[in-house]
Amino acid sequence: MVDVFKSLNKAQKEAVSYVEGPSIVLAGAGSGKTRVLVHKVLNLIENHDVDPKSILMITFTNKAAKEMKDRISKVRGGKKSLGYIGTFHSFCSMLLRRDGEHIGVPHDFTIYDDGDQQQLLKQIIKKVGSKYSPRYFSGRISEAKNQLVAPDRYLDVFTHYKAANIAQIYFAYQKGLDDNSALDFDDLLMKVVELFRLHSEVLNKYADKYQHLLVDEFQDTNVAQYVLASKLSQKNKNVTVVGDFAQSIYSWRGADIRNLEKFSEDFKDAKIINLEQNYRSTQNILNFAYDVISENQTHPVLKLFTDQAPGEEITIREADDAEDEASYIVSTIEEIVHESSYKDIAVL
Numbered sequence: 001m002v003d004v005f006k007s008l009n010k011a012q013k014e015a016v017s018y019v020e021g022p023s024i025v026l027a028g029a030g031s032g033k034t035r036v037l038v039h040k041v042l043n044l045i046e047n048h049d050v051d052p053k054s055i056l057m058i059t060f061t062n063k064a065a066k067e068m069k070d071r072i073s074k075v076r077g078g079k080k081s082l083g084y085i086g087t088f089h090s091f092c093s094m095l096l097r098r099d100g101e102h103i104g105v106p107h108d109f110t111i112y113d114d115g116d117q118q119q120l121l122k123q124i125i126k127k128v129g130s131k132y133s134p135r136y137f138s139g140r141i142s143e144a145k146n147q148l149v150a151p152d153r154y155l156d157v158f159t160h161y162k163a164a165n166i167a168q169i170y171f172a173y174q175k176g177l178d179d180n181s182a183l184d185f186d187d188l189l190m191k192v193v194e195l196f197r198l199h200s201e202v203l204n205k206y207a208d209k210y211q212h213l214l215v216d217e218f219q220d221t222n223v224a225q226y227v228l229a230s231k232l233s234q235k236n237k238n239v240t241v242v243g244d245f246a247q248s249i250y251s252w253r254g255a256d257i258r259n260l261e262k263f264s265e266d267f268k269d270a271k272i273i274n275l276e277q278n279y280r281s282t283q284n285i286l287n288f289a290y291d292v293i294s295e296n297q298t299h300p301v302l303k304l305f306t307d308q309a310p311g312e313e314i315t316i317r318e319a320d321d322a323e324d325e326a327s328y329i330v331s332t333i334e335e336i337v338h339e340s341s342y343k344d345i346a347v348l
Contacts, residue, residue, distance in 0.1 A: 002075055004043040015240075015273045016040045019048055019212075022233070022267035024260065025242040029300040030280025033242050034064070037214055038071045038292060040240065041083075044212055045076070054212035055083030058229070060217045083210065086185070089227050092188040095195075095206065102199045105191055110182040114138075117184055124172045131163060137242045140166045141173060146187035146222040148193060150174075189224040196231045207235040212267060218243035219257050237267065247299060276306045282311025 001286075005013050012032055014037045025133035027033035033260035034228040044050040059065045065086045072082060084091060097107045112120070130137075131134035140162075146260070149157045151174050152270065154167040172204045177183060183191065213233045221229070243260050264270055278286055285306045294301045319325035332343055 002042055002046045004039045004046055008032075008039060011273060011275050011277065012036050012039070016043050017276065018240075018271055018273070019044055019050075020238060021117055021198050022237050022263075022270040023240045024263060024270050024272045025205055025240060025275060026260075026272065026300070026302060027242050027275040028207070028278060028304045029244065031275035031304070032279060033216070033237055033276075034068065034071075036067075036150055036207055036239075036275065037172075037216060037242060038068055038075075040067075040214065041072055042075055050212060052082050054088040054211045055208065055214070056091070056232070057083065057213070057214045058088055058091065058216065059085070060087060060220060064216065065090075075316045081336040083212075088228065089185055089188050092192040092228070096183075096188065099195060099199075099205075099264055100191065102202060103195050105183070106181050108181070110180065111188070112177065112184045112213060113180045116182070118175045122167070124169055124176065128172065129169060130169065132162075132165070135295060137166065137169045137173070141170050141184050142184075144170065145184075145190050147250060148190055148224050148227065150190075186224070189222075189228060193224055193227050193231070196228070203231060203236070211236045215239070217243045218263070219260055221259050222256055226256070226262065229262050230263075241265070244302065268280065276302050276304050278306045281306060282308055284311045285315055288314045 004016060008016060012035065014181070015023070019040070025033065025036060027036070028032075031051045038055065041055055044055060045052050057065075057068060059068065069082065069085050073079065080318075084094075084256050086094075093111065096105050096109070102108060117138050118134045121137050125132075125134060125137070144154055144158070147157070151167065151171045154162055154170055155214075177187070210232060213229065215229050218273070220243075227272060229239065229241070241260070241263055245257060245260060264272070281289075281304075286306060290301065290303060317328060319328060333342075333347075336345060
């Protein structure tokens with residue numbers, strides 16, 4: 001039998017062993033959250049006789065999904081009977097091709113990429129007339145869809161002076177998609193939420209099929225993704241979300257850091273587990289990061305620690321201009337490579 005708790009620290013073991021009911025894993029940078037997710041899946045399968053096919057794991061990138069699939073499969077000796085592991089968009093695409101016809105989405109729909117979207121909007125703007133670019137309108141339409149705002153509700157939600165023009169373009173854009181049996185990436189999420197709201201039998205089918213839900217990078221979910229995860233887990237409530245308030249990087253595309261707080265409100269009995277042991281950095285780096293981040297009073301901040309050596313002190317150098325900055329970086333690199341190697345150096 002696989003020892004799913006081997007090499008885990010105390011907090012990681014707590015997160016992995018909690019298998020019934022909702023939980024929030026607040027995972028600091030470098031604290032082994034991927035390991036926790038993988039080992040939690042293994043614990044469900046190996047120690048609790050959970051059908052692997054009943055586990056749904058949502059990640060934010062295809063690369064992360066592949067890594068988790070490979071790690072789980074390797075530990076299980078290459079067994080392929082895993083549940084669904086993928087991104088929100090890939091999961092929703094699969095679901096709509098199976099059941100989208102309930103809301104008029106053909107199973108052979110086309111997914112418009114960014115280039116397709118810009119071309120369609122360019123044609124619409126040419127007909128309607130507007131001084132704003134296709135890129136501007138695609139951003140505003142995406143913002144609306146991420147908040148589950150359909151074209152006919154746009155003016156009810158958004159009241160700024162450009163709203164009427166955006167609503168007009170949004171209507172025409174959505175009609176253009178419909179005429180071409182196409183969905184954009186935001187539609188994949190929005191349409192599944194619509195499907196679940198209008199057809200409870202479809203929601204129940206997937207809630208029964210996927211009785212354990214795990215969502216990675218929860219701080220980067222938008223409204224549509226939150227509603228989707230919430231609806232899927234309301235029946236069984238076996239849902240684990242992993243995130244960190246301090247690592248939210250997608251607010252520019254609709255991510256709402258408040259979803260972590262909202263989850264604890266909607267699932268009041270959720271267990272909260274903090275992963276604060278860092279395996280990536282030195283203590284000096286962690287202390288410096290904490291001193292900066294802790295100035296933010298809007299959300300909890302994890303106090304990370306490590307068993308590694310303190311490491312070198314953080315230094316700050318203020319340059320006179322860009323040329324002075326570049327000169328300093330080059331000279332510093334030249335000093336370092338005398339005792340080290342270029343591969344040990346990173347310039348951000």
